[in-house]
Amino acid sequence: MAEPASVLVPRENVNDDIVTLVRWHAAPGERVRAGQLLFEIETAKTVYTIEAEVEGYVEIVCPAGEEIAVGELAARIHDTPFAVVVPPPAAPAVGASSAASGGNGAQVITKKARALIDEKGLDVALFKHLAIVRESDVQQALEHGAKAGVGSTQAGHPSNASNTVPSATSGAAGGRIGALKDVFVSSRERGTNPFTLALNYLFRNYLLGLLVRIAPRGVILVLHRMRGVKMGSGVFIDPTAIVETAYPENITIGNDVRIAAGSVIMTHLKAPHHLRETGLIPNLVKEVVLEDSCFIGINAVVMPGVRVGKASVVISGSVVFSDVPPYTMVQGNPARVIKRFPRPDRAQG
């Protein structure tokens, strides 16, 4: 078996160093004769045809539609069909059509971030909400309890004694709702008899919930605390906000948090019978943590199991399904990070 003949892209004029291989006239592995049309290249001037110089079996190196430099290898011609390497069918190229895609779906992971992910054996899917993953993002995930091979971590109980909410205690780094498996049931619900349950519901969930809507501003926070919401100082909650209807004690709010009009903070989800019974969506009750100084915009929705990080902003109308890292701004449904604030606790740059 002789060495294959190389078919190189010829220089056709002085101006083009890179040409486009526009069309193949031979299939991979096809037998061609010398002088037979092989492929066409497009230069700035015109389209040139390239012919085979020797007889043999074609191995395509540069597929049609690709750009190729002058002098580069476009094909090999073998004297036996068995030497031809036939490439597997290519997946459809990403971003082949030049629309205003805004880079959606595509992600960059920097060299350092990739190294740290590999070192800690983390699941890349942890970062799928980020368009650019830097080393600091990986470190942040590690601080939040990300572990090797696990996409999400167990939720722990925040300390009831403290008014401030420490960042590192609990994770609840959830994925989408459908992916949640661990159903956390409120401690108060466990082991209560039907009577206290009914009374509890009537007083705490119905009566106080009703009063919140008409109470003067100063009283609203007192009512929420009576309902069981754990909350720091300097908090503002708009009367039209719904701060959980059934399990208020599963909500922890830090200092200086603002919850704007129409927002809904939910810690439970009751699925329709069919979905629940078929296991498609489980009933769930998961705590929600709003860390210090975060801001929940008008008509935003925070779903069960979410932790909104310190000094983060949820833009009006967003629906938050997964954790919001500290010092970020999220927007959309599902909410995605659109901005990171400089962190005062870290040196710039």
Next chain:
Amino acid sequence: MSPETFVPDLDDARVLAAHERVLRQALTIRYTELRLLHLFSEGKLFGTVHTCIGQEFTGPAIAAYLEEGDTWFSNHRCHGHFLAYCDEVDGLIAEVMGRDSGVCGGLGGSQHLQHKRFFSNGVQGGIAPVATGLGLAHQLDKHDAISVVCIGDGTLGEGVLYESLNIASRWDLPLLIVLEDNGYAQSTARTQTLAGDVEARFQAFGIGTSRSATWQWDELVTGMGASVARVRTSGRPHCHVVQTYRLRAHSKGDDDRAPAEIAAYEERDPLNLLLARYADHAWVRTTLAQIDERLAQAVKRADAAPYGAMPALPPRAAAPVWSKVAFEKQRVVTSVRDALERALAEDPRTIVFGEDVESPYGGAFKATAELSARFPGRVRNAPISEAAIIGVGNGLALAGYRPYAEIMFGDFLSLATDQWINHAAKFAGMYRHQVTVPLTVRTPMGGHRGYGPTHSQSLERLFVGAPGTRVLALHHRMSPAALYAALRKAEPLPTLVVENKLLYACQADAAPPPGFQLLQDSAGFPTSRLQPEGPADVTLVVIGGLSVEAERAVLHVLEEDELLVDLFLPTQLYPFDATFLAESLMQTRRLVVAEEGQGFAGLGSEILAQVAELALPHAVRVARVSAAPVPIPSARPLEAQALPTAESIIQKIREVTRG
């Protein structure tokens, strides 16, 4: 010396009737010029005046045969031609006095007059190709209008005249060149500076010549009639030499000619002789009285008129509105070519010309491939005459055409700077926006091709900053077709589009790389912005085709250094307003500007100066990337060291983020 001066017999009513019009114009010109000299000594004029006293008969001789559509381009000594063309004594006096009621609102002044189809400009020679372009417009219009250009013997020293003669003759253009030979170029005698024969210069281009003299002005008038008719019927250029003598200084206080020589001509002067002989003739007395009265009134009205308004300054740019952008991915050179094809197909007034643009060659970079076959006559090969190419474009544009001139290499644009700076840029402004110059000049710049010192430069910095013009640059994040489409809809300004040799083969592409979004602002010629999905560390501004290397640098520092770069690619280089950078700089506080040309007094310096003037609340750390201050070497490895690349941009990005 030549034969006797012609003095008509005014007592013969038929003779008087035959010459009355020309005589009245000549006397009006004489006394207007004398009045202007008087106003100058009274301190009522700005600058100076170049009077044509002694040369008055040329203008009336030409005007006697002009028709409605004819165009006339004159020079610095234009008052006589202007008055013969339109008799606007008021408009001229007010203009020279700088008043709002002047024909150009006092913006043009003595040397820069425009009224209807009459134009003048104060640069020797430069008017020749512009008049040639007007001749081409007449030819394309298929009317029998002609283009007249008045030059002097001094103009014979300007090379661009011969480029124009060559084109006018080869393209059979109806151009009448009237050469007023008064024997002096300012203070230098023609005999001292002119070699060879005057007429032979024209005959060498196959252009016929005629000759007459001021002193036999009856023959001058009939001879000029024959010359005009010849150009009009043949559609070919012709030169008419008028032997004459200027009785006063070139301008003011710069006359070193022998007083005896001047006195001899004073004695022979046709108007002096006529006025001496017919001092008491009724027609002469009434005519002079009428002229006196007109001038007195004109000066009085001009004196009372206000100075014109200062031209409006361009408004500051509004805060940009960024939005996502979509366009079809296309090879840059194909996109340019398609844009030209669309312009030619949709607008019959589009003319594409330059060196080697016709098929089958289709331009050195194939931007005009196959266009001449589809639009014969509207896509033309020009001789190697860059100044005349732009000049002809200026003339076409003044006549309402939409010329696209191609300069094969941006380096050669230096040959056409006078046409760009003193003609294209000035016409609209100095003629009080009574004309527009929708001229587009396309030229490729840039190196990395091994073409060496004179075919690789990026000279855009030499062509920005001429008020009245626009400079645009292609890059790979803007569709060239969209740019040229916007240009057709934009305000009709002379526009230089800087293309780029390497860029031609690249794809103009709207799909951003992962981690970025591609935005454009809402300006007519938008700035493209490749914005990272996260808070940026560095703001980077890149000029023209260097965009490709810059984007490589941006992706590299993200991958290697975790630096997020906010990349701005301005399309409009002049006028330029850096306000759009404020928002990004508030975030990054670091700025790198990159251009392929020289950095000294370059685009980067301007951008940094404007950023400094933004007075942001904090300091911005800056760095510039530009070519090394050496002639660009031909050897590729050396060229790569001399010119900016992704590597040099990466280095500067790291520099501003360090420490």
